[in-house]
Amino acid sequence: MIRIIKISLFTLTAIALLVLTGFIFIKYQDNKVANIEVKIYRNTLDGFLERDIIMATINDIDSIKNLAVNDINPSIIERRLVNNPYIEEVDSYLTLDGKLLINIKEKNPIIRIFNKDGESIYLDNNGHFIPTSKHYTPRVLIANGYIVDKVVGFNTNIHDTNYTNTIFKELFFLTKLINENKLLASQINQIYYNSKGEYDLIPELGDHIIKFGKLDNAISKLNNLDAFYRKNMISSDWNKYNVINLTYKDQIVCTKK
Numbered sequence: 001m002i003r004i005i006k007i008s009l010f011t012l013t014a015i016a017l018l019v020l021t022g023f024i025f026i027k028y029q030d031n032k033v034a035n036i037e038v039k040i041y042r043n044t045l046d047g048f049l050e051r052d053i054i055m056a057t058i059n060d061i062d063s064i065k066n067l068a069v070n071d072i073n074p075s076i077i078e079r080r081l082v083n084n085p086y087i088e089e090v091d092s093y094l095t096l097d098g099k100l101l102i103n104i105k106e107k108n109p110i111i112r113i114f115n116k117d118g119e120s121i122y123l124d125n126n127g128h129f130i131p132t133s134k135h136y137t138p139r140v141l142i143a144n145g146y147i148v149d150k151v152v153g154f155n156t157n158i159h160d161t162n163y164t165n166t167i168f169k170e171l172f173f174l175t176k177l178i179n180e181n182k183l184l185a186s187q188i189n190q191i192y193y194n195s196k197g198e199y200d201l202i203p204e205l206g207d208h209i210i211k212f213g214k215l216d217n218a219i220s221k222l223n224n225l226d227a228f229y230r231k232n233m234i235s236s237d238w239n240k241y242n243v244i245n246l247t248y249k250d251q252i253v254c255t256k257k
Contacts, residue, residue, distance in 0.1 A: 039104065043108050048106060049084075078092055085107075109122035111172070111191075113143045129154050141175055141178065177218055181222060188201050199212040220250070
């Protein structure tokens with residue numbers, strides 16, 4: 001008898017919870033969107049994106065606030081926002097109190113590339129192209145010189161077939177290598193692509209040019225440069241050299257002023 005009572009109480013409790021859950025769900029579905037909260041995640045304090053820009057991207061935002069939760073499809077919002085060339089990832093969801101939350105990860109630029117016509121674009125750390133902005137100019141490596149290649153469209157990547165034989169892939173590779181070394185990342189501020197199809201590196205400190213040459217043995221060259229800086233120039237005159245030449249195999253040839 002006691003067992004039957006326990007089973008009956010358990011069954012009644014389960015039914016009550018299901019009814020209550022259903023009531024809450026129905027009430028939740030009928031709620032209006034109370035607020036839209038946008039969170040932007042990036043590595044810097046300032047960036048390409050602002051809340052107003054995101055809000056403007058969502059068409060007819062006032063009507064969204066007046067719609068019931070049941071009428072909102074977060075995946076549609078995500079697809080609309082992910083087309084923004086400054087956005088790497090986006091997810092959105094609705095809370096029980098009717099708040100629409102939108103989380104955005106902004107692309108992280110690592111280099112700005114100027115072609116010979118003065119047009120410029122950014123590459124992010126995943127190889128995506130990013131357009132320039134009137135509102136924000138990040139402090140990143142600059143590449144310029146005899147660069148003739150152009151971007152065929154944003155929301156593209158250097159690994160697309162359109163860029164197989166372009167300089168963009170080389171610049172991306174070289175920039176990643178430089179940024180992996182803390183000393184060189186802070187010391188190198190410009191990559192110049194000269195008329196011979198070779199690279200020169202321009203330093204932050206020191207009135208000299210680093211002749212890098214082709215990308216052959218790029219890792220070894222940068223390791224040698226790192227060792228040279230640490231041994232010869234950290235505590236001495238940064239301006240005593242005119243050229244630091246890395247083009248010779250397994251050695252550095254310097255020209256003093």
